Amino acid sequence: MSPGHPTDSSVSAAAPRETFVLNVGPQHPATHGVLRLKLTMDGEYVLHAEPVIGYAHRMHEKMGENRTYVQFLPNPSRIDYLSAMHYMHAYVCVVERALGIEVPPRAEYIRVITSELNRIASHLVWFGAFLLDLGAFTPLLYAFDDREKILDLLEAVTGSRLTYCYYRFGGLCNDVDEQFIEGTRAFVKHMRGRLGMYHKLVTENLILRKRLEGIGVISAELCRKYGATGPVLRGSGVPCDVRKLEPYSVYPEFEFDVPHFAEGDCMARYKVRMEEIAQSLRIIEQAIAKLPPGPVMAEKVPRVIKPPPGDYYFAVEAARGRFAIRLVSDGTEVPYRLKLRTPSFSNLALFGEAARGLLMQDALALLGSLDLVIPDVDR
Amino acid sequence: MNELIEQLKSAYAVLVVPARADTQAAAVPAVVQPTDPERRGCHLEVTVTPAVVVDAAQVANRFGFAIDTITGIDWPEAGQMEVVYDFFHPQHRLHLVVRTRVPRDAPALPTIQDVFPGANWHERETHDFFGIKFIGHPDLTPLLLPEDADYHPLRKDFTNVSRSSN
Amino acid sequence: MVAAIKEFCLGLHSLATGLAVTLEQFFRRPVTVHYPWEVLELPARYRGHIVLVRDEQTGRLRCIACKMCERICPSDCIVVEGAKLPGESRKSVTEFKLDFTKCSLCGLCVEVCPVDALAFSKRYNLASTRKADYESMDLCELAKAGDAK
Amino acid sequence: MAEQQAKWLSCAEGGAGSEPGSLVRFARLEQLLDWGRANSLWPLTLGLACCAIEMMAAGAARFDLARFGAEVFRPSPRQADVMIVAGTVNWKMAGPIKTLYDQMLEPKWVIAFGNCAISGGPFVFPGQYAVVEGVDKLFPVDVHVPGCPPRPEALIEGILELEQKITGTRRWPRVKTA
Numbered sequence: 083m084s085p086g087h088p089t090d091s092s093v094s095a096a097a098p099r100e101t102f103v104l105n106v107g108p109q110h111p112a113t114h115g116v117l118r119l120k121l122t123m124d125g126e127y128v129l130h131a132e133p134v135i136g137y138a139h140r141m142h143e144k145m146g147e148n149r150t151y152v153q154f155l156p157n158p159s160r161i162d163y164l165s166a167m168h169y170m171h172a173y174v175c176v177v178e179r180a181l182g183i184e185v186p187p188r189a190e191y192i193r194v195i196t197s198e199l200n201r202i203a204s205h206l207v208w209f210g211a212f213l214l215d216l217g218a219f220t221p222l223l224y225a226f227d228d229r230e231k232i233l234d235l236l237e238a239v240t241g242s243r244l245t246y247c248y249y250r251f252g253g254l255c256n257d258v259d260e261q262f263i264e265g266t267r268a269f270v271k272h273m274r275g276r277l278g279m280y281h282k283l284v285t286e287n288l289i290l291r292k293r294l295e296g297i298g299v300i301s302a303e304l305c306r307k308y309g310a311t312g313p314v315l316r317g318s319g320v321p322c323d324v325r326k327l328e329p330y331s332v333y334p335e336f337e338f339d340v341p342h343f344a345e346g347d348c349m350a351r352y353k354v355r356m357e358e359i360a361q362s363l364r365i366i367e368q369a370i371a372k373l374p375p376g377p378v379m380a381e382k383v384p385r386v387i388k389p390p391p392g393d394y395y396f397a398v399e400a401a402r403g404r405f406a407i408r409l410v411s412d413g414t415e416v417p418y419r420l421k422l423r424t425p426s427f428s429n430l431a432l433f434g435e436a437a438r439g440l441l442m443q444d445a446l447a448l449l450g451s452l453d454l455v456i457p458d459v460d461r
Numbered sequence: 462m463n464e465l466i467e468q469l470k471s472a473y474a475v476l477v478v479p480a481r482a483d484t485q486a487a488a489v490p491a492v493v494q495p496t497d498p499e500r501r502g503c504h505l506e507v508t509v510t511p512a513v514v515v516d517a518a519q520v521a522n523r524f525g526f527a528i529d530t531i532t533g534i535d536w537p538e539a540g541q542m543e544v545v546y547d548f549f550h551p552q553h554r555l556h557l558v559v560r561t562r563v564p565r566d567a568p569a570l571p572t573i574q575d576v577f578p579g580a581n582w583h584e585r586e587t588h589d590f591f592g593i594k595f596i597g598h599p600d601l602t603p604l605l606l607p608e609d610a611d612y613h614p615l616r617k618d619f620t621n622v623s624r625s626s627n
Numbered sequence: 628m629v630a631a632i633k634e635f636c637l638g639l640h641s642l643a644t645g646l647a648v649t650l651e652q653f654f655r656r657p658v659t660v661h662y663p664w665e666v667l668e669l670p671a672r673y674r675g676h677i678v679l680v681r682d683e684q685t686g687r688l689r690c691i692a693c694k695m696c697e698r699i700c701p702s703d704c705i706v707v708e709g710a711k712l713p714g715e716s717r718k719s720v721t722e723f724k725l726d727f728t729k730c731s732l733c734g735l736c737v738e739v740c741p742v743d744a745l746a747f748s749k750r751y752n753l754a755s756t757r758k759a760d761y762e763s764m765d766l767c768e769l770a771k772a773g774d775a776k
Numbered sequence: 777m778a779e780q781q782a783k784w785l786s787c788a789e790g791g792a793g794s795e796p797g798s799l800v801r802f803a804r805l806e807q808l809l810d811w812g813r814a815n816s817l818w819p820l821t822l823g824l825a826c827c828a829i830e831m832m833a834a835g836a837a838r839f840d841l842a843r844f845g846a847e848v849f850r851p852s853p854r855q856a857d858v859m860i861v862a863g864t865v866n867w868k869m870a871g872p873i874k875t876l877y878d879q880m881l882e883p884k885w886v887i888a889f890g891n892c893a894i895s896g897g898p899f900v901f902p903g904q905y906a907v908v909e910g911v912d913k914l915f916p917v918d919v920h921v922p923g924c925p926p927r928p929e930a931l932i933e934g935i936l937e938l939e940q941k942i943t944g945t946r947r948w949p950r951v952k953t954a
Contacts, residue, residue: 108872111851115823116869136605137869138825140899141906143590144614148901153701156733156898163826163925179502207829220649226836227658234670241674241747243833244826244925247733255738256672283648288638306551308579309528315551322551328498395502395547395556404549410534419615423530423547431582457825457864460605606906607868614905659840662932663948675953676922702898728891728910731898731924750953751927754919754934756941758894758912761922 101129104442108137112215112446115456117430121437121445128445131437133430139460146420151177151251151387154417159245161422162458164207167193167200168400170249175330176396176407177251180389189253189378190332195266195369196236196248198362202273203232204401205355208453212352213284215450216293221284228276235265251387252380263370270363277360285356294349298448300436301346308432312403312425313358314452317351319344324399336368348451355453388415402426402453426458465524465553466495466505472520473507491517503547503556510561511570514546517559518573518580521548526557531583533591535565535617542568542593569594590615674732675748679723679770688770689744690720696736696745704729705736720744723766728758807943813857813883814939816845820856820876824863827890827925831862834928846935853879858938860931861917864892864899865908877915885918885942886911887934894920 107118116137122130142157149157158173159166171193178185206229210222233243239258240246248255284290300310302318315322323340325333341357343350389411397406403425410419429452437445476491492508509517529547536543539562546559563570572595574581584595585604592613595601603610613619660667679688692709708722737745755761823831834841841847850856853876865873877886888911891897896909911917918941921934933951940946 108869109820109822109851109876111821115825115828116872136603136607137866137872138864139605139866139868139906140825140864141614141904144905145899145901147615148903149701152699152735155735156701156731160731160826160898163829176502179500182500207832211832223837226833227838230658230833230836230838238670238672241670241672241734242732243927244829245731247731247735255734279648283645287641287645288634289641302551306525306527307577309530309549309577310579311527320551328554328556393501395558397502397549397556404529406529406547408530408532408545408547419532419534421530421532421545427582428528428530428579431579435578612905619905620903658837659843660838661843662839662929663936663951666951667929702900726895727922728895728920729897729900730891748953751923752929752933752951752953753923753926754921754930754937756919756937758910758917758920761920762895 099124107134112449113456114211114450114454117454117456117459119449121442123442126441128437128440128442131434131445133433135430135456135459137460138457140457142422142461143420146417146422148416150415151389151417154420155250156245156247159247160457161424161461162400162402162405162426162455163244164204164455165200165401165405166244166246167197167248168398169405170246171197171331172396172398172400172405172407174249174251175398176394176409177387177389179396180392180394180409180411181251181384181387183252183380183383185253185380186377187332187374188257188376189380191369191373192254192258192378193249194331194333194336195258195366195373196239196246198366198369199232199236199266199269200246201362201401202359203229203236205359206232208355208401209280209284212450212453213290215446216290218284218290221280224276224280224283228273231269231272235262235269238262238265250379250383252383254378257378263373266366266370270367273359273363277356280356285352291349293444293447294347294352294451296345296347296349297444298348298436298440298451299346300432304432304435308435309428310403310425310432311428312399312401312453313351313354314403314429314432316340316342316354317451318346319350324397324404328397330396330398332369333365335372336365338365348447351451351453386415388413397423400425402455402458403429422461424458424461426452426454426456427461430454430459465555469493469505469520469524469557470495472524473517476507476509476513476516476520498554498556503558504554505556506558506560508560511544511563514544514559514561515571515573515576518546518576521546521557521559522576525550525552526555527551528577528579528583529556531580531587533587533593533615535591535615536562537565537617540565542591544570544587544593546573563593568592569596571596572598574598589613592616669749669751673747673749673751674734675750676727676730676732676753676764677725677736677745677766678748679720679766680744680746681770688720688767689742690723691742691744692718692720693741695739695741699735699739701733701735702726702729702731720767725764725766727761727764810943814942816848817858817885817935817938818848818850818856819846819887820853820859820880821849821851822859822861822873822876824861824865824869825892827862827892830925830928831860831889831931834931839928839932841932841935844932844935844939853877854881856880857883858885858887858935860887860889860934861893861911862889862925864897865911865914866906867908868906870908870914873911874914885938886915887919887921887931887938888912888917889921889931889934890926891922891924893917894922897924 104121107113108116118134120132158169206225210225213221240248305315321340321342338361391413394409406423408421412418473493494506526548529549534543541562548557697705704726706724709718888894896907899907
C-alpha cells in the first residue's frame with residue numbers, strides 16, 4: 083500500500099471523507115471490450131471495485147444443449163477467440179475421452195504445435211493491448227506485426243485467421259504441409275530475435291518498471307480462494323500449469339519450464355507471459371523435430387457421435403489459464419449439459435479484492451495484467 | 462498423492478448430517494467414490510446432502526484445494542437439481558468433485574462463499590441459469606443475464622423469452 | 628541524491644535504447660500491404676463463403692440435393708431443393724440458398740458433402756450497403772453468373 | 777448526376793446516415809464537406825467480441841487504416857463519425873450501444889462488421905434468449921461487412937464502401953476476387 087493512503091488512520095481522522103462512484107464502461111478503452119466497472123473512489127484511490135459483467139453473454143452453454151456434438155464444433159473457438167485452439171482442444175478431448183477414441187500421434191503433435199503458436203499469438207495481443215493501457219502505443223504495432231506471421235501460418239493450414247475450426251473428434255480436418263513446417267521453423271528463429279528486441283524496448287524501460295513493480299500484488303492464497311489460474315497464479319509464485327500438472331495430449335514428451343515469479347505484482351505477471359512465449363517456442367521446436375508421420379485422423383470414429391451416458395471432465399491450459407469442460411451425456415446425439423469453466427471468469431472475480439486501495443491508474447494496470455477476454459468471462 | 466486421496470477419503474467419511482430428533486430423519490453419511498481420472502477427469506467424487514456442503518468445502522479448503530467451478534444440472538424427471546462443485550489442487554494432480562441434489566420445486570442450499578469467496582460469482586451464475594437459491598449469499602442479482610431477468614435459461618423447461626425489437 | 632542521479636541515467640539509457648530500436652525500423656522493409664493496389668495472396672485453404680462446384684466433364688453442377696449440408700449446418704443457413712430431371716436416376720439441385728449472414732465458416736458442409744459439390748470461395752473483401760446481398764445468396768444463380776469452381 | 781440528386785433528395789428528407797434536412801442548401805459546400813468527411817472517418821472504439829481483434833489488426837501496421845484517414849479510433853462517441861459494431865450485441869448491451877449511437881453527432885454512420893452484428897450470426901437459433909438479431913433492429917446500418925470474422929481487408933472495403941456512399945464516387949480501385 084502506498085504512503086498517504088486514505089485508509090491510514092492519520093489521514094482518515096482529518097478532513098471529512100467523501101466518496102463517489104466512478105462508472106467505467108461498458109464501452110471504455112481501458113476495459114478491453116464490454117466490461118463495466120463500478121469503482122467507489124476516494125479521490126484517486128479505489129475503495130471498492132465491482133466488475134459488472136454479462137454484456138457479451140452469448141449463451142454458449144445453452145447452445146451446447148441445442149446442437150449435436152459436431153454442430154457445436156464452431157463454438158469453442160468463439161468463447162475465447164484469442165486462444166481458439168486450446169478451447170477446441172478441450173472440447174474435442176472431452177468428447178474423445180467420453181467415446182474412448184485414440185488419437186494418432188501425428189495429430190496430437192500438430193495439435194500441440196498449433197496450440198502453442200496460438201498461445202504466442204494470444205500473448206502478443208495481450209502485450210500490445212496491455213502496453214496500450216499503460217500509454218505506450220508503439221509496442222502494439224510490433225506485436226501485431228509478429229502476430230500476423232503466426233496468423234499467416236495458421237491460415238494456410240486452417241483457412242481462417244482467428245476462429246479456427248481445425249480439430250475434429252479423433253484428429254484434425256487436414257494435415258499440415260512442408261511449407262507450414264518450414265514456415266514455423268523460420269518463425270521460431272525470427273521470434274527469438276524479436277523477444278530480445280521486446281525486452282530491450284519494453285521490459286528494461288524505466289517508466290514501465292515504475293508502473294508495474296510492486297503494483298497490484300495478488301497473493302497465492304487469494305488466487306486459491308478465487309480459483310485464479312494461468313499467468314495470474316504463476317505470477318504469484320505457484321508453478322501450476324495444467325500441461326505439467328495434469329498432462330494431456332503429448333505434452334509429457336517435451337521439455338519445458340513453467341515460469342513463475344513470487345512477487346505477485348503486475349511485473350511478475352508480465353514476466354511470466356514473456357517467459358511463456360520463449361517456452362512455447364521451445365515446445366514448438368521440439369514438436370517439429372519429433373513430428374511423426376502417419377494419419378491425422380483416428381480410424382474408429384463413429385459417424386454419429388453418441389457418447390455413453392455419464393459425466394466427463396477435461397481441462398487444458400489455455401493462454402489465460404485453466405479452461406475446462408464438464409460434459410454430461412445422456413447417450414443421445416445432443417449434450418445434456420455442457421459446462422464451460424473459463425479462466426477469465428475466475429481471474430476477474432478477484433479484481434474487486436485485489437484493486438482495493440490502489441490508485442485509479444494502478445487499478446487499470448492491474449486489470450490489464452489479468453489479460454481478460456470479455457466473451458470468455460461472459461460465455 | 463495416493464496418500465492424500467486416502468486422507469481426503471477419511472476426512473469425507475466422517476462428514477455426516479447428524480440425525481435430527483424433531484423430524485426423526487436418519488443420519489446421512491457422505492458417499493465417497495474414487496473415479497478413474499483417465500476416463501472421467503476427476504479423482505474423487507463425493508456426494509453429500511445439501512446441508513453439509515459448507516463442511517465439504519471446508520474440508521477441501523483444509524487440504525489446500527482451489528475452487529474450480531460450481532455448476533448446476535437440471536434433472537426434471539427425478540424432480541431434482543444437481544449442484545456440482547469442482548475443486549482442483551494447485552500443487553498436486555488431484556481433482557475433487559462434490560455433488561449434491563436439491564428438490565426441483567424449491568431449490569435452495571447454503572452458500573460456500575464464506576469458505577471460498579470465489580464461489581460468490583459461480584453461485585450467482587448458477588442462480589441465473591437454474592434459479593437455485595444459495596442461502597446466505599449476499600447478492601443474487603443476475604450476473605450474466607440482464608439486470609431485470611426473471612428467467613432461468615438452462616432449466617430444461619425453459620422456453621424463449623419474448624422480446625420486442627424496439 | 629546519488630539514487631536520483633542513477634535513476635535519471637537509467638531512465639535516459641532505457642529511453643535511448645527504445646529510440647534505437649525504433650530507429651532500426653526505418654531501415655527495414657515496410658510491412659504495410661497497400662490493399663486496393665496490392666493484395667495478399669490467400670492460401671489455398673482459405674474459407675470464404677461456399678460456392679457450388681461444376682463437374683469437369685459434363686459442366687453441370689455436382690450437387691445431388693441430398694441435403695446433408697443442410698442438416699449438419701450448425702447455424703441452419705443452407706436451404707437446398709432438388710428435383711429429378713426426366714430420364715435421370717439422380718437428383719439435381721434446383722435451388723441452393725445460403726444465408727451468409729448466419730454462417731460461421733466452419734466448413735462442416737464442405738466436409739460432409741458426399742460428392743464434393745461444395746467449395747470455399749476466396750471472396751474475402753465483401754462489403755455492401757444492402758443486407759439482402761448476403762442474407763439470401765442464391766448459389767445456383769451465382770454459378771450461372773460464372774461464380775463456381 | 778442522377779445518383780447525386782437522389783442522394784440530396786434523401787438528405788432533404790432526413791434519410792438514414794445523413795444530415796437532417798434543412799431548407800437552404802449550398803451544394804458546392806456540401807460536396808466539399810462530404811469529401812472531407814469521407815476521407816477522415818473517425819471510428820468509435822467499440823470492440824465487442826471476436827471481430828474487434830480483426831478491427832485492431834486492420835488498424836495495425838500491416839493493413840493500416842490510416843491510409844484511408846480512418847485510424848483515429850475515438851473513445852468518446854462525441855468525437856466519432858462512424859460506429860464500427862464489431863461483434864455480437866446482446867440484449868444487456870443493446871441499451872448502452874443505443875445510447876452510444878444517440879450520443880454521436882450528426883452526420884454519423886454505422887458499419888455492421890461481421891455476421892453477428894449483421895444478423896446475430898451463428899448465435900441465432902429458435903428460442904435463443906440473449907442475442908440481438910442484427911444491430912439494424914436498434915439503429916440504421918449503412919454498410920454490412922459479412923464474415924466470421926471478416927478479414928481486415930473487408931473492413932477497409934467497408935470503409936471504402938461508406939466513402940462511396942458519402943461522396944457518391946469511389947476513389948480507390950476495386951479488387952476482383954475469385
